[in-house]
Amino acid sequence: MLTYVLDASLQQPLYEQLSEAVKSDILAGHLKSGDKLPSKISLADHLGVSKITVENAYAQLLAEGYIYSRERSGYYVEDIQVAGFSASLDANPAFSGASAGVFIPEIPSEASEENRSASSAAAELFPFSVWSRLMRGVILDSGPDILAPGPGQGLRQLREAIAKDLFKRRGMSVDPGQIFIGAGSEYFYNMLVQFFGRTRKYALENPGHRKIGFVYEANDAEIVPLKLDQGGVIPGELEKSGAEIAHITPFNHFPTGAVMPIGRRQQIMSWLVAGENRYIIEDDYDSEFRFSGRPIPSMQSMDTSGRIIYINTFSRTIAPAIRISYMILPAGLVEPWRTKMGFYNCTVPSFEQLTLTKFIEGGYFERHINRLKKHYSGLLESLKSVVLRPEFAEYCKIINAGSGLNFILEFKDIPADSNLRSLLNLYLPQASLIEDYCIAPDARYDNCAVVDYTGLSPEKFGEGLALLVTTIYAK
DSSP, X not given: OOOOOOOTTSSSOHHHHHHHHHHHHHHHTSSOTTOBOOOHHHHHHHHTOOHHHHHHHHHHHHHHTSEEEETTTEEEEOOOOOOSSOOSGGGSOOOSSOBTTBOOOOOOHHHHHHOOOOOOOOGGGSOHHHHHHHHHHHHHHHGGGGGSOOOTTOOHHHHHHHHHHHHHHHOOOOOXXXXXXXXXXXXXXXXXXXXXXXXXXXXXXXXXXHHHHHHXXXXXXXXXXXXXXXXXXXXXXXXXXXXXXXXXXXXXXXXXXXXXXXXXXXHHHHHHHHSXXXXXXXXXXXXXXXXXXXXXXXXXXXXXXXXXXEEEESTTTTOTTOOOEXXXXXXXXXXXXXXXXXXXXXXXXXXXXXXXXXXXXXXXXXXXXXXXXXHHHHHHHHHHHHHTSHHHHTTEEEESOSBSSEEEEEESSOOTTOOHHHHHHHHOTTEEEGGGGOSSOOXXXXXXXEEEOTTOOHHHHHXXXXXXXXXXXXX
């Protein structure tokens, strides 16, 4: 029986302590691939904790891919191999303004000067009064200085705030000197093609955000589609693609909702280090919207090869109009980037950067995310309940709806003469066919639609779904 000492006096919840303890035993080889874990009831009794504590711990390990379940059998250890990278949030060093012992020097402002569709956060949840107060404070505190040109990399204050926030919420230890600020993720997609070159082959997930493909194509870069399964990108497909750079979304892939388990991430990392000029662009655009358990570690936080570029945006968590995104470069790419791309000015005004800095530092950003998660988690459960009604459950089901602001609606045995696209446009305009996000056709998604549920009420969803189902399956 697994025996661990769990301390209720610590700030870390008991389920997190237990999941980390089991994870450590897996990584150390004390628990081997295929080993069966104790039942939730027996382990709870043995450790003197509640069953819900064990349930939550197992759910976290399941979400990260350290264990798998068999129906009516229990939980078993996945095939995990650790080589060359960290696999735990707790393996990251404490934030100290440095990453992996590398100090990234600042470049003075003068030197810098020389050189998807996101769903809207609920407007009623946005703290307008706080945001406007912070804007006034920036004007009063900064005065004419906010009109002066800032560093091309982005203001140091914002980059420090982002670094501290990432460590607090995601366990990522990043030097602010590795962070670059830009107006939207597409800005960085363009920049990366220019940096790496148009002669490289770029692998993109299929299906995936089409805008990513459009940006690469507009830059005359060669792109190749990567087939996915329930664990995301298939490593063998990536190897066969001949690509040097892979643009992937390991957490909550859009539109399938796949979360890449730890074993699959290890395989992708093995592909990464097997080639001299290979890089991964990790697009983590809505990792904040995980509704249960602790955050799943980013691939960037596991990387020891120095070849993973991390991109995230505030457009998803605050509002699409807040066109502020950020990129984290590996320490070894910072100076080459500055040499080749340093002539670009930062595309985000200093006024907006300083306002966002105060929003993060004042704790408003974290509280805003928590409000959004509570709102969207409740909304998602209500929408799931609609689909479980007898009149709908026979014809469709929701899949992969544990995180993010979209879910897949899969229809069963659609008649061949149905025009699902036009019917969705007519009765459920918040949904679109997954095939619309495919670079190359994939018949597995013919009967699947992706639903953006952020502005969808259960009543409206039920009415639209009733009309849709009645029309499709009318005898």
